[in-house]
Amino acid sequence: MSSRRKHLWVLIGAVAALAFAIVFEPAYGWRLRAALEPQDVMSAADPALPAQNQALEAQLASLESIAAQLPQNSSGSIPAVVYSQYPFDFHNELLIGSGANQGIAVGKAVTFQGVFIGLVARVFSDEAVVRTVFDPSFKMPVRVGSHGIDALLEGGPDPKAASIAKTASVAMGDVIYTAAPGVPYGLPVAAIAATSTSADHLFQEASLNFAYDINTVESVLIAK
Amino acid sequence: MLRFAAGLSLLLLALLSESVLAAAGWRFAAALAVLIAFAYVFDFWELAVFDLLAVFALNWEPAIGGSIIAFAALPLAAYVVRRLIPAEPLFAAPAGIVAGFLLFYAVSAPAYAAGHSLRIFADIVIGLMVGELAVLCMA
Known part of the structure; x- marks a missing residue:
């Protein structure tokens, strides 16, 4: 030969x-x-890190303090590790290591450190796909701040809270939380970063601050 | 064999750079650009190995989705075009990359493509640079 x-x-x-x-x-x-993915290469000697950590901790504490005043979800949750992420730019989805055999179902809420990050989109026997709030097709009703102002969370690389009534009083730092059917009420999602008027001048919309980096999420909880 | 090993190294480098940049929140299809460029350089079975290796590394869920199928099919389609219309790889590969990327977005995420033309333009420009580099390395 x-x-x-x-x-x-x-x-x-x-x-x-x-x-x-x-x-x-x-x-x-x-x-x-x-x-092939880079491991945690951040150096403890980086002077910006403590400040960044402090800012993130403060944001998280703020979110947690609001969450403590909201109705608690008593139904429990299923832990899962994150295996991989959608590799291209036009979706933001995570593959997690629990599926139908572990009790995961489509539409269930997924949280990371108590913060809502997305919904289960597809379920396999031992894995499931989570569509995150950073997916361009993600849309969900939410409420803003202590007055519970209605808004629509629109996903994407830079998610925003849209369709906020023009007369509603929303301020920077107000927490937005879940208010959708099938999702535990009151899970914190993000905090308002800035507000503006929508392009059609009929509503307000707000850019959002997230207390985590979706690219570094390694484990999540799925609502039962 | 040496050329095949060089191609394999280049593809792994593209996959690695995709992973590193994705961890920083920036995604682009370097491996797709390299594979389409390889369609103008390598034989069918060599290309098929590269193609499936990239699919193996990038397929991220148990089911094989539409975007992964498009990703796998485009380099092979470029190979068929190369056989039908022989041309100098340095000039044919860029045309293949532009057409391939546009088809990839049109098939995988038409709604996204319609609303993110600048992002796609940047992806194509980076793809062209990566693809031309791949052709030059393999020449």
Whole structure:
């Protein structure tokens, strides 16, 4: 057998092995991707880090203090690790390591450190896909601040709270929280960063501050 | 064999750079650009190995979604075009990359593509640079 022919058979074998792995053993691919992803490379010597940590802790504390005053979800939750993220730009979805066998169902709320991050979009036997609030197709009714002003959370790389009544009083730092059917009421989502008038001048809309980086989320809780 | 190893290294580098930048919140399709460029350089079975390796690394859920199928099919379609219309890779690859990226967005996320033309333009420009670099490295 010539070396060129041998080379060809090796390639065909590799194609068959890869096709088999893609269809029947995709978890090895997730591991390969996880190995390619950078680990936590932040240095403790970075002077900006303590301040950033403090700011994040303050934001989280603020969110938690509001959450403590809201009705508690007593139904419990299912923990899951995050395996991988949608690789392209036009969706923001996470694959998590719990599925139908662990009691996960489509439409359930997903939280990270008590903060709502998205909804279960698809369920497999031992995995599920979570569509996060950073997905451009994500939309959900929410409420703003202690007065419970109605708004619509519109997802995307920079999510915003839209359709806020023009006369409503919303301020920077007000927390927005969940108020949608099928989702535990009052889960904190984000805080108002700035407000403006919508393009059609009929409503207010607000840009949002998030107390976490979705790209570094490694474990989540799913509402039962 | 050396050329194949070089191509493999380049593809892994593209996948690695995608992962590093994705962790920083910036996603672009470097691996797609490299694969379309490879369609103008490598033989079918070599391209198929690269293509499936990238799909293996990028497929992120148990089911194989539409965007992953489009991702896998476009380099192979570029290879078919290369066989039908032979041309100098340095000039044909950029055309293939532009057409491939537009088709990728049109098939995978038409609504997103309509509202994010600047983002897609930037993706294509980066894809062109990465793809041309891949062709030059393999020449």
